Amino acid sequence: PxxxxxxxxxxxxxxxxxxxxxxxxxxxxxxxxxxxxxxxxxxxxxxxxxxxxxxxxxxxxxxxxxxxxxDHGQVAEQSAGVLQLREQPREAAVLLQAEDRLRYALxxxxxxxxxxxxxxxxxxxxxxxxxxxxxxxxxxxxxxxxxxxxxxxxxxxxxxxxFSSGFLNLERVTWHSPCEVLQKISESEAVHPIKSWMDMKQRVGPYRRCYFFSHCSTPGEPLVILYVALTSDISSNIQAIVKEQPLSETEERDRIAAAIFYSISLTQQGLQGVELGTFLVKRVLKELQKEFPHLGAFSSLSPIPGFTKWLLGLLGSQTKEHGRNGLFTDSESKELGEAVGGPVPETLKVLLSGSEWAQSEKLVQALQAPLMRLCAWYLYGEKHRGYALNPVANFHLQNGAVMWRINWMGDSSPRGLTSSCGLMANYRYFPEETGPNSTAYLGSKSIKASEQVLSLVAQFQKNSKL
Amino acid sequence: PxxxxxxxxxxxxxxxxxxxxxxxxxxxxxxxxxxxxxxxxxxxxxxxxxxxxxxxxxxxxxxxxxxxxxDHGQVAEQSAGVLQLREQPREAAVLLQAEDRLRYALxxxxxxxxxxxxxxxxxxxxxxxxxxxxxxxxxxxxxxxxxxxxxxxxxxxxxxxxFSSGFLNLERVTWHSPCEVLQKISESEAVHPIKSWMDMKQRVGPYRRCYFFSHCSTPGEPLVILYVALTSDISSNIQAIVKEQPLSETEERDRIAAAIFYSISLTQQGLQGVELGTFLVKRVLKELQKEFPHLGAFSSLSPIPGFTKWLLGLLGSQTKEHGRNGLFTDSESKELGEAVGGPVPETLKVLLSGSEWAQSEKLVQALQAPLMRLCAWYLYGEKHRGYALNPVANFHLQNGAVMWRINWMGDSSPRGLTSSCGLMANYRYFPEETGPNSTAYLGSKSIKASEQVLSLVAQFQKNSKL
Amino acid sequence: PxxxxxxxxxxxxxxxxxxxxxxxxxxxxxxxxxxxxxxxxxxxxxxxxxxxxxxxxxxxxxxxxxxxxxDHGQVAEQSAGVLQLREQPREAAVLLQAEDRLRYALxxxxxxxxxxxxxxxxxxxxxxxxxxxxxxxxxxxxxxxxxxxxxxxxxxxxxxxxFSSGFLNLERVTWHSPCEVLQKISESEAVHPIKSWMDMKQRVGPYRRCYFFSHCSTPGEPLVILYVALTSDISSNIQAIVKEQPLSETEERDRIAAAIFYSISLTQQGLQGVELGTFLVKRVLKELQKEFPHLGAFSSLSPIPGFTKWLLGLLGSQTKEHGRNGLFTDSESKELGEAVGGPVPETLKVLLSGSEWAQSEKLVQALQAPLMRLCAWYLYGEKHRGYALNPVANFHLQNGAVMWRINWMGDSSPRGLTSSCGLMANYRYFPEETGPNSTAYLGSKSIKASEQVLSLVAQFQKNSKL
Amino acid sequence: PxxxxxxxxxxxxxxxxxxxxxxxxxxxxxxxxxxxxxxxxxxxxxxxxxxxxxxxxxxxxxxxxxxxxxDHGQVAEQSAGVLQLREQPREAAVLLQAEDRLRYALxxxxxxxxxxxxxxxxxxxxxxxxxxxxxxxxxxxxxxxxxxxxxxxxxxxxxxxxFSSGFLNLERVTWHSPCEVLQKISESEAVHPIKSWMDMKQRVGPYRRCYFFSHCSTPGEPLVILYVALTSDISSNIQAIVKEQPLSETEERDRIAAAIFYSISLTQQGLQGVELGTFLVKRVLKELQKEFPHLGAFSSLSPIPGFTKWLLGLLGSQTKEHGRNGLFTDSESKELGEAVGGPVPETLKVLLSGSEWAQSEKLVQALQAPLMRLCAWYLYGEKHRGYALNPVANFHLQNGAVMWRINWMGDSSPRGLTSSCGLMANYRYFPEETGPNSTAYLGSKSIKASEQVLSLVAQFQKNSKL
The missing domain is CATH 1.20.140.90 (Malonyl-CoA decarboxylase, oligemerization domain)
Structure with missing residues (x-):
């Protein structure tokens, strides 16, 4: 009605x-x-x-x-009851029942x-x-x-x-899965959109894996989905993975040395905060270790949402201050000036809002060093309540991954260029170390990062002291 | 270790x-x-x-x-905090957080x-x-x-x-089910033990149903099991159902007019109090209505554990009192005296502790009237905290069933004779009325019973007034 | 190698x-x-x-x-042996063995x-x-x-x-079927090509059925596929069935009164002549009767391949003869002349080779009567070794269907226009009569047709006598 | 009717x-x-x-x-037609059609x-x-x-x-298989009868395998069944395999070095002569090689039906001839005489018709050497149309197995004692050599046997020359 x-x-x-x-x-x-x-x-x-x-x-x-x-009145009344027992102790049973009544009232x-x-x-x-x-x-x-x-x-x-982990089933999607499941999967893929059914077929075909968790009471209904590419080394570029290409018929096991988690999507927004993604990554990691005992490297290839926005903010404030505050070294500023043909921050701000700048080889080359440095800082140094500001970084660090590598031109799609200047990050999972890493991150908020990242961060810090 | x-x-x-x-x-x-x-x-x-x-x-x-x-100290502390806010009101957010802290402490x-x-x-x-x-x-x-x-x-x-009902799967057991499941089922049947595999085959064959709930995360693992016989009318005797007999090959739908729930077993004692049995009865009832829309009667055929013990207690106290306190009418006492050939209560106490008495036709006849009356009272009139003392009666009444019929020589097995003098009870389910009945029983503790039961109860009451 | x-x-x-x-x-x-x-x-x-x-x-x-x-020598030798026994009879065993040797040699x-x-x-x-x-x-x-x-x-x-019928499994395709199966199905549909996956989803969705036979040793591999539309009456137009339209969520049984077989495809050309199609039609008919016992009409909606070609041949010969040989009545010739604005047969020949003529309302109207008549004759009267020349007609008549209706503008797609001037035919299956019809057709080569068809044929005959 | x-x-x-x-x-x-x-x-x-x-x-x-x-007349007529063409050659098509008519007539x-x-x-x-x-x-x-x-x-x-091999499905039976399948399997086991359901559970449990072929059109219906024991070496005794014993929970792969085919049963007598058993043995052999690549030995442990009967025949003829014809050496005769306490052939004939003789240690010892020798000859030397007379030997030799070992007291059950004096045989399968062995046996009727067998045969031959 x-x-x-x-x-x-x-x-x-x-x-x-x-x-x-x-x-x-x-x-x-x-x-x-x-x-x-x-x-x-x-x-x-x-x-x-x-x-x-x-x-x-x-x-x-x-x-x-x-x-x-x-019922706040009830709560207050039962609270008073508990407090009274605190002052006039009676046997345990009485206190426990008073607490239970209070619990019930709450x-x-x-x-x-x-x-x-x-x-x-x-x-x-x-x-x-x-x-x-x-x-x-x-x-x-x-x-x-x-x-x-x-x-x-x-x-x-x-x-x-x-939705406790004990009740989640890991399901693998293949071309033999029901069309209904593949359609749902395809509609849920937000990170690297699926263009056609042949695109989908590729993402579940040889050298690829697609897993999801369903609840045991509703098999076939994806809650959270993880896409994996099986590659020869840690991928630095997403187009190499998701571009349509002729399908291999079969998979040669000895060409596989790395597993790249290149997309993870929660299909039900109502399950935000219910730790499905973390469990799925861990579970798939185990699954892959079982299928490929010789597999040497597990890593994400992740977007860096928010980086462009953050950078534009910096450029904006720099513009207002009309001064140099360490975004670029002198030689970089010079090279950039030549490449953009105008006042660097102002022009860059305009250029980086779009995606055409990636057409200019000169500009691409001039931006590489400073943007890598700035991005490293953005991921490693920028915080929210002590944890990484970038949500993707925060997710993988909580899971115990290492901030492994920042990749220039990792995503040259318009989307990748506008949201993170084409940069992508690898968060690497060392299966034996995710536990300690996770504890260290969540407890003492310390980020484990590779030498590449730490060195870029050091360059940023040195530079911004100037 | x-x-x-x-x-x-x-x-x-x-x-x-x-x-x-x-x-x-x-x-x-x-x-x-x-x-x-x-x-x-x-x-x-x-x-x-x-x-x-x-x-x-x-x-x-x-x-x-x-x-x-x-941590009782924590609880007291947070209780005090809540009480204080009661006295010095602040904005809602503060009170709600104080309550949440208290809840957490509990x-x-x-x-x-x-x-x-x-x-x-x-x-x-x-x-x-x-x-x-x-x-x-x-x-x-x-x-x-x-x-x-x-x-x-x-x-x-x-x-x-x-183990919420949304996560339970109803599974039907047939001769096509895995042997492992049938073995588990057979080992769990405590009410009417399964003697052989042909016995088992019969209980899942034509004119029989066997259902169980499993948790969706562990399909094939029975949590609670319900056995049903499909009969032409409400069965009054369990041997007619569980004795081994030549198997019909097929089931004729129009010979089926009643569904008799003749055994329900919880396989996991750790799930006591988690309302599995009630849900299973309701679910199977719906399932059967779907399969046989013309089905006219749903009823249990239930044991009456504890009746003999209760009766022996009565006979004992009567013995001590050396008086007549209304267990039997005068003519009954006389008839019984002739049948047992000795002082009635004392001899009966001995006889009813065993099962041989059922061999004597005379005794069987002499006991029928008084035991039916006493049993009706035991089921209808004996209470624990206001609810039926007999746990099986209590289970079905909670589910909204009607106390329908008491059956003389309903279970003539040694087990049936020693635990309930061979009596069995039907609790009948009228699908439309289980809700109101359940509410009436749980709320006002009133038992809905058939005329047969009420008339037996009235006889008992009249008699015990003597 | x-x-x-x-x-x-x-x-x-x-x-x-x-x-x-x-x-x-x-x-x-x-x-x-x-x-x-x-x-x-x-x-x-x-x-x-x-x-x-x-x-x-x-x-x-x-x-x-x-x-x-x-080995023709062997065959001759054994033949001689058999003949000799014919002349000098011995016991049966000798003759039977001689025949068996001959059989073996063959x-x-x-x-x-x-x-x-x-x-x-x-x-x-x-x-x-x-x-x-x-x-x-x-x-x-x-x-x-x-x-x-x-x-x-x-x-x-x-x-x-x-590939005997006992070894064929009927499988129904739905949106829950594996993508692999749906892809195969979609690639095999030659009659009314499938344009997209949503198109496919529609053909297996509500008010549609898609069945195939697979061999029991290779489940999931379609051998022959049949598409059915569930409609309120016998469809006269294919676009109403295969055009993309908003999907109904559910199917209302009481809106279904007819089952239209609108496409049948053999996926393996190597199985030509192995009676798969006939069996599939019969099997699906039974399946549908079971699912919808109230279903009143079963009919194909079939293309008429070869009609345009046959008609162009007629027009061509007429052109050469420069005379009127009964293709059109006088009034038709006049109306057509006005519509085409030129010598009728010559211009029509050009026009009917393409599909643009269907844009002209006038022409469409002018052609309806003569083309219906000609088509009826083509289907009913044109023979090859005594059986219907048109292969689709021959297939359904062999199966025991009745030539039921010829539909003007039944297929207005370019393909439909060029191959059969937009005409389509219904072959109707009366479940009880397919046996006798089939025998009559195969034995005495007599075609059972509806009044519509017979009346059109009569018109044709009357006209061509002129 | x-x-x-x-x-x-x-x-x-x-x-x-x-x-x-x-x-x-x-x-x-x-x-x-x-x-x-x-x-x-x-x-x-x-x-x-x-x-x-x-x-x-x-x-x-x-x-x-x-x-x-x-129709013999038809056959003769067509034969004549073919012969005539032989004499008056015409084009190939005519001959081929004549042959086809003849084929049809046959x-x-x-x-x-x-x-x-x-x-x-x-x-x-x-x-x-x-x-x-x-x-x-x-x-x-x-x-x-x-x-x-x-x-x-x-x-x-x-x-x-x-029932061609391409249409047969190999199914493995486990305790998870439907009860119906296990019941069928159990009822079909004639070689070593199954006594109880726990016996059955053991035969499909750890260190055991049970496979069957079903036709792809009737999955779950066993046509031919093969039982395998996974052991540490080639078993010489059937009781060690089929006696009831405490079930191991799990299977340790490195304790498995041999696969023993200890029973094969055809369930449908109507399929006699349709080579199901041979295919099943080959298929299971491959299956086991895949599961246990390190498996070193494949062998049957087979009954020797007919041996006792054959032996009693020999003893009978010997009795009639009142002479020594080489069944036993002098010392054996003496030892046997002492053991049986009477005229050797006559008494032995009586004793070996029953199974009690196996209780006498003395007799068992005295019989071992001569019976092993006689049995070797029975299996290796006794022929029917050139092939092994014993049907089990013939089956395995056709499959390409080697006559590997004769086992004294291999089957001490009453059945084993009365049908083959307790002897059993191993036919060993060397996966690489079954092809050549089979060809050699079927073609040149030569039996491949182990040194043990050949040496026993040589002893027999040497002895019977005396």
């Missing part, structure tokens, strides 16, 4: 919520309460499904979060709704989409505030239990 | 727990803490697996529950251990077995106290999330 | 054949002769596989047929080669390709003569045993 | 055959003749299925063979019936059973004569095409 117009809509929402969100049973009866009638929670699902506008959905979620959270009422929805056919899938809506609504500021953040946290923690 | 001897064993346990149970990260770092090294939690699993004695395992679980629960530390174990290969299965051990240890009083009860509650709630 | 140059090639061929074609064992030893070494026949396969030119392959096949057939030696190849991995598939080559070579006159015809007959009869 | 009584039964048979056996079309129409109505051949199948007595079935088959074979009419039956659902399976009946009827002399032998030959050749 279509939900009614704006004015009556909020009234309909309130009525729905009153009807559909189950009462929290009294603590004593919590195990003896029958499940709400199936229809009760299904009502919420179908009402929500009928809301075609993002704003409407945001409105409903806001009302749910605000009006059906924790469960928001909407959790019951989500819990019951999860048991409906397709219910978990619905909650994943609901959380995707919630995240989007927060990003677009359609709905805000601590209650919504709390509800998001509750949902995320529920999803984390359900 | 084999755990060491008794004295050093407790020391080894303490050391293991110190090492294996992950620290709870500070609230602020809870999302940034890397997973503990895989080995850390695996250590616990292998140490535990090496404990061959139930007492040793109970000891370790007791220490885990006692020593790695909630999570016992061992939950982190279980959480990480669940991600290991076979981890969830390990936790199911661990909980089975815990329940057994509690039943045997190997370990006691509120901490252990709390830990059991935590485990149960984690298992409930993982 | 690459076969050598032309001169030495024939020598290499002779040497290969000498080596690879097994000796026919003496009659007495026929059961005791060990299989030839695997390599012996595999040699033939790999040599043949190395012949890249059709002419080379034809040469080899010609030499095989010519040089390794029946088996061409190359049959042994084919027999042994059939046992190699992929051997049967090889023989199917070999026969496809043989048929093509005959069509192109690369090789001729009775020996080659005989070998083709032997191969066909062997393939008929192997 | 039940066939009627004896008198009218033959009339009903004749009527059925007249109705059900399709007419052979004239040569010219052979491709244009519609298939007979489905019911026509199905009639035969159901009539035959209704014949419950073997004699009735034999009667029907005899009438079919006799009355619906080749096809018995009942072949058409079988051909059409093969296309019915379950038709091929029916024909396999029909041939089993035919073979049994011949063995029991229920039906005789050249027509029946011819029909058997026709059926065998048809079955050989259908």
């Amino acid at each position: 279509r939900p009614p117009g704006p004015l009556s809509l909020t009234r309909a929402m309130d009525e729905l919520l009153r009807r559909a969100v189950p009462q929290t049973p009294a603590y004593e009866l919590r195990e003896k309460t029958p499940a709400p009638a199936e229809g009760q929670c299904a009502d919420f699902v179908s009402f929500y499904g009928g809301l075609t506008e993002a704003t409407q959905r945001a409105e409903l979620l806001g009302r749910l979060a605000q009006g059906f959270g924790v 469960v928001p009422r909407y959790r019951g709704l989500f819990h019951h929805i999860s048991k409906l056919d397709g219910g978990v899938r619905f909650l994943v989409r609901l959380r995707a809506d919630l995240l989007e609504a927060q990003a677009l500021k359609l709905v805000e505030g601590p209650h919504v953040r709390e509800m998001n946290g509750v949902l995320k923690s529920m999803l984390s239990e359900w | 084999r755990p060491p001897g008794p004295l050093s064993l407790t020391r080894a346990m303490d050391e293991l727990l110190r090492r294996a149970v992950p620290q709870t990260p500070a609230y602020e770092l809870r999302e940034k803490t890397p997973a503990p090294a895989e080995g850390q939690c695996a250590d616990f699993v292998s140490f535990y697996g090496g404990l061959t004695e139930a007492t040793q395992r109970a000891e370790l679980l007791g220490r885990l529950a006692q020593g790695f629960g909630v 999570v016992p530390r061992y939950r982190g251990l279980f959480h990480h174990i669940s991600k290991l290969d076979g981890g969830v299965r390990f936790l199911v077995r661990l909980r089975a051990d815990l329940l057994e240890a509690q039943a045997l009083k190997l370990v006691e106290g509120p901490h252990v009860r709390e830990m059991n509650g935590v485990l149960k709630s984690m298992l409930s999330e993982w | 690459r076969p050598p140059g032309p001169l030495s090639l024939t020598r290499a061929m002779d040497e290969l054949l000498r080596r690879a074609v097994p000796q026919t064992p003496a009659y007495e030893l026929r059961e005791k002769t060990p299989a030839p070494a695997e390599g012996q026949c595999a040699d033939f396969v790999s040599f043949y596989g190395g012949l890249t030119e059709a002419t080379q392959r034809a040469e080899l096949l010609g030499r095989l047929a010519q040089g390794f057939g029946v 088996v061409p030696r190359y049959r042994g080669l084919f027999h042994h190849i059939s046992k190699l991995d992929g051997g049967v598939r090889f023989l199917v390709r070999l026969r496809a080559d043989l048929l093509e070579a005959q069509a192109l006159k690369l090789v001729e003569g009775p020996h080659v015809r005989e070998m083709n007959g032997v191969l066909k009869s062997m393939l008929s045993e192997w | 039940r066939p009627p009584g004896p008198l009218s039964l033959t009339r009903a048979m004749d009527e059925l055959l007249r109705r059900a056996v399709p007419q052979t079309p004239a040569y010219e129409l052979r491709e244009k003749t519609p298939a007979p109505a489905e019911g026509q051949c199905a009639d035969f199948v159901s009539f035959y299925g209704g014949l419950t007595e073997a004699t009735q079935r034999a009667e029907l088959l005899g009438r079919l063979a006799q009355g619906f074979g080749v 096809v018995p009419r009942y072949r058409g019936l079988f051909h059409h039956i093969s296309k019915l659902d379950g038709g091929v399976r029916f024909l396999v059973r029909l041939r089993a009946d035919l073979l049994e009827a011949q063995a029991l002399k229920l039906v005789e004569g050249p027509h029946v032998r011819e029909m058997n030959g026709v059926l065998k050749s048809m079955l050989s095409e259908w």
